[in-house]
Amino acid sequence: xxxxxxxxCLLGSPVRYNGSDRLVDHSLMALWRxxxxxxxxxxxxxxxxxxxxPPAEIEPGLLSDDVxxxxxxxxxxxxxxxxxPFLLGAEIALDVALSQGCRFALxxxxxxxCGTSFVYSGRFDGAAREGNGVVAALLSQNGIxxxxxxxxxxxxxxxxxxx
Ligand code: SF4
Numbered sequence: 001x002x003x004x005x006x007x008x009c010l011l012g013s014p015v016r017y018n019g020s021d022r023l024v025d026h027s028l029m030a031l032w033r034x035x036x037x038x039x040x041x042x043x044x045x046x047x048x049x050x051x052x053x054p055p056a057e058i059e060p061g062l063l064s065d066d067v068x069x070x071x072x073x074x075x076x077x078x079x080x081x082x083x084x085p086f087l088l089g090a091e092i093a094l095d096v097a098l099s100q101g102c103r104f105a106l107x108x109x110x111x112x113x114c115g116t117s118f119v120y121s122g123r124f125d126g127a128a129r130e131g132n133g134v135v136a137a138l139l140s141q142n143g144i145x146x147x148x149x150x151x152x153x154x155x156x157x158x159x160x161x162x163x
Pocket of ligand 1: 007008009010015016017041042043044045108111113114
């Protein structure tokens with residue numbers, strides 16, 4: 001049975017930067033919980049960030065792969081460089097996924113950690129741009145299939161298929 005690393009905020013944990021959650025109230029989530037497939041994790045909290053915390057974004061024009069390659073930084077809205085703890089969170093997520101045997105991850109879109117299809121501009125102006133977060137990028141680089149919360153159906157179709 002395939003296990004799924006899931007962003008803790010999608011499970012209702014109030015761990016987002018502003019102290020909110022992003023609960024996904026979907027029957028599949030309840031089923032997967034009952035089946036014991038779900039491995040919950042908030043990479044940012046695991047890396048030591050408090051909640052609430054300042055919002056953070058990948059610097060403008062650059063991507064999570066650049067951050068992982070040491071060519072781009074992540075700043076919070078006070079201007080503090082928070083790249084190192086974000087990278088630590090990504091490494092923890094990969095360690096947890098591998099140690100728990102997760103071939104899949106279901107992650108919260110838009111986050112500089114968990115985003116899978118978009119992140120924010122880096123200018124804290126609310127503008128979205130195509131890209132993913134450092135957790136999604138590192139998991140993908142290591143063969144873990146990443147889905148956003150809007151792709152639950154696609155994830156369900158993929159589970160338990162031969163790799
Ligand atoms: S790091 Fe991921 S799990 Fe944690 S609050 Fe942000 S989106 Fe949710």
